[in-house]
Amino acid sequence: MNSDQKTIENKFSRSWRLGVLLVFALLIALMFAAALGSESLSFFELSDAETTILYDIRLPRVLLGACVGASLAVAGASLQSLLRNPLAEPYLLGVSNGAALGTMLAFVFFSQLEFARPVCAIAGAGLATIAVYQMAKSRAGMNVERLVLSGVIVTTFLSSLIVLLTSVLDAAKLRSFTFWLLGDLSQATKNGFYLTFVCAAFGTIILSSQARALNLMMIGERDAFDFGVETNKVRLVVFTTASALVGVSVAASGSVGYVGLIVPHLIRLSVGSDNRLVIPFSAISGAIFVVLADTVARIAIAPRELPVGAITALIGAPMFIYLLRKN
Amino acid sequence: MFICENLWFQNSLKMLEVRNISVNYAARTIVEDISFSLARGQIIVLLGANGAGKTTVLKSLNGSLPVAKGEITLDGDDVKSYSRREIARKIAVVAQENETKFPVSVLEFVLSGRFAHGAAFGWETENDRRIALDCLRLCDLREYETRLMNELSGGERQRVVLARALATEAQILLLDEPTANLDLAHQSLMFRLVRERCETCNTAAIVITHDLNLAAEFADRIILLGGGKIIAKGAPKEVLTEENLAKVFNVRVLLDENPFSKKIRVTTIY
Numbered sequence: 001m002n003s004d005q006k007t008i009e010n011k012f013s014r015s016w017r018l019g020v021l022l023v024f025a026l027l028i029a030l031m032f033a034a035a036l037g038s039e040s041l042s043f044f045e046l047s048d049a050e051t052t053i054l055y056d057i058r059l060p061r062v063l064l065g066a067c068v069g070a071s072l073a074v075a076g077a078s079l080q081s082l083l084r085n086p087l088a089e090p091y092l093l094g095v096s097n098g099a100a101l102g103t104m105l106a107f108v109f110f111s112q113l114e115f116a117r118p119v120c121a122i123a124g125a126g127l128a129t130i131a132v133y134q135m136a137k138s139r140a141g142m143n144v145e146r147l148v149l150s151g152v153i154v155t156t157f158l159s160s161l162i163v164l165l166t167s168v169l170d171a172a173k174l175r176s177f178t179f180w181l182l183g184d185l186s187q188a189t190k191n192g193f194y195l196t197f198v199c200a201a202f203g204t205i206i207l208s209s210q211a212r213a214l215n216l217m218m219i220g221e222r223d224a225f226d227f228g229v230e231t232n233k234v235r236l237v238v239f240t241t242a243s244a245l246v247g248v249s250v251a252a253s254g255s256v257g258y259v260g261l262i263v264p265h266l267i268r269l270s271v272g273s274d275n276r277l278v279i280p281f282s283a284i285s286g287a288i289f290v291v292l293a294d295t296v297a298r299i300a301i302a303p304r305e306l307p308v309g310a311i312t313a314l315i316g317a318p319m320f321i322y323l324l325r326k327n
Numbered sequence: 328m329f330i331c332e333n334l335w336f337q338n339s340l341k342m343l344e345v346r347n348i349s350v351n352y353a354a355r356t357i358v359e360d361i362s363f364s365l366a367r368g369q370i371i372v373l374l375g376a377n378g379a380g381k382t383t384v385l386k387s388l389n390g391s392l393p394v395a396k397g398e399i400t401l402d403g404d405d406v407k408s409y410s411r412r413e414i415a416r417k418i419a420v421v422a423q424e425n426e427t428k429f430p431v432s433v434l435e436f437v438l439s440g441r442f443a444h445g446a447a448f449g450w451e452t453e454n455d456r457r458i459a460l461d462c463l464r465l466c467d468l469r470e471y472e473t474r475l476m477n478e479l480s481g482g483e484r485q486r487v488v489l490a491r492a493l494a495t496e497a498q499i500l501l502l503d504e505p506t507a508n509l510d511l512a513h514q515s516l517m518f519r520l521v522r523e524r525c526e527t528c529n530t531a532a533i534v535i536t537h538d539l540n541l542a543a544e545f546a547d548r549i550i551l552l553g554g555g556k557i558i559a560k561g562a563p564k565e566v567l568t569e570e571n572l573a574k575v576f577n578v579r580v581l582l583d584e585n586p587f588s589k590k591i592r593v594t595t596i597y
Contacts (some may be wrong), residue, residue: 227416
């Protein structure tokens with residue numbers, strides 16, 4: 001009994017320490033990212049121009065990156081548990097594409113309304129989520145392959161709609177859209193950051209509150225129902241929250257892929273699959289991941305830039321294959 | 328050995344009453360006009376050929392399959408009037424399929440059985456952990472806490488699933504082929520555990536099995552299902568007759584008495 005209790009306590013104290021460590025790592029990553037860039041800043045006394053670069057350009061971008069990373073990682077972690085599929089990811093399921101299409105439609109039809117973009121993005125993400133879920137669901141339940149295939153179908157279908165839409169737009173806008181579609185933080189604004197921050201914070205809290213129910217859903221939906229989980233309610237809350245997180249992120253920065261896949265995987269490798277740890281830790285680690293990836297995107301071929309989504313995919317895709325083979 | 332402090336205060340003798348239920352699935356009637364009642368401390372075994380509707384009956388009892396006709400009352404109230412958490416505190420399930428692709432530890436899995444007792448969010452209490460570890464010990468899984476569910480054999484996983492059901496401290500256990508993957512020693516352990524829980528804590532159980540001798544040995548009552556209807560119900564000696572078994576399973580059997588337990592013994596004649 002004594003040694004039993006010890007193992008449990010060790011698990012939680014170790015997790016607690018990891019949490020503190022991650023917060024520190026995030027702070028260091030933020031400072032690092034704010035200091036580095038195509039324009040180097042002097043560390044102690046900032047000139048006026050440097051102040052502008054830091055506060056109006058670099059900080060909003062770095063902080064937006066952190067919020068986007070947290071949102072996508074948390075959405076991925078909870079969708080994986082809900083769909084009982086470690087390969088579920090907003091980008092690969094087509095949810096990000098749904099949000100992208102929503103954003104573009106808002107851009108075409110309500111270009112003067114700034115708030116229309118995130119709203120339409122959330123709606124698009126939600127519709128794509130429902131579409132994938134309905135397609136993947138069968139009478140026999142939902143297997144991994146069916147879900148991934150449904151994701152591919154939804155992704156490619158929405159991609160073709162997006163291509164159709166870009167061909168209607170004029171050439172100057174087109175270039176910024178292709179960049180944005182790959183995931184791009186260069187359009188960061190203070191307002192965009194505030195909205196994404198509020199969403200990321202509330203989304204993480206809401207999804208963390210469902211973590212214990214998600215632990216049961218992860219084992220099986222019928223099973224969770226038998227053991228007292230209101231599965232329909234949890235599914236609604238998770239789908240809505242994840243759609244909002246993905247929608248707002250995509251509206252601000254396009255489709256940054258693989259964050260929701262890689263980050264929760266790494267967290268599960270280190271703390272196990274208890275969502276009460278996985279969801280909050282994924283939020284912090286997702287923030288670190290995107291901030292670092294965007295720093296690389298900014299300085300790799302400076303003064304020109306890469307879209308951050310290209311960097312995350314470059315790291316994410318091979319890692320995905322590695323994890324898949326290891327499993 | 329069992330912890331049953333939470334289980335003593337029950338007033339009704341009939342915990343579960345099933346009156347004339349029919350269950351449809353995809354516009355087809357799976358079971359029809361099923362009635363029986365489950366009393367405290369009782370073990371009922373559901374027997375029947377594959378596809379006779381045994382699992383359907385079991386699933387309808389805790390409300391996970393809706394009944395088309397009839398009524399199920401749990402401790403005197405319609406089962407539909409309970410919330411999921413309330414039902415989960417009263418009825419625990421051992422289902423057939425429990426596989427997960429995530430690295431869930433055995434202890435975490437068993438602790439998930441305590442979900443209906445705690446807050447929907449937050450952590451398990453010391454008491455939850457004590458109960459979970461006790462149940463693991465009972466199921467002969469003492470060294471398993473940190474092992475991962477997806478690395479266990481089918482039989483080991485089956486025992487973990489029973490441990491989780493016991494950890495709920497529910498008054499009613501529904502077990503769907505709990506011994507399907509178990510070796511001989513653990514089959515008998517499984518049934519002894521259920522029997523012991525029923526005797527010491529006044530828990531009742533409904534068990535689906537294909538093993539007629541286990542049924543004869545452990546059941547207080549047997550319900551024999553055929554084609555979605557009850558063919559016979561009652562004490563093992565009344566139900567396990569040559570005529571009934573020929574009707575349901577289409578086999579000839581030799582019936583005699585087990586010299587040790589004095590219960591009925593069934594031998595199939597091939």
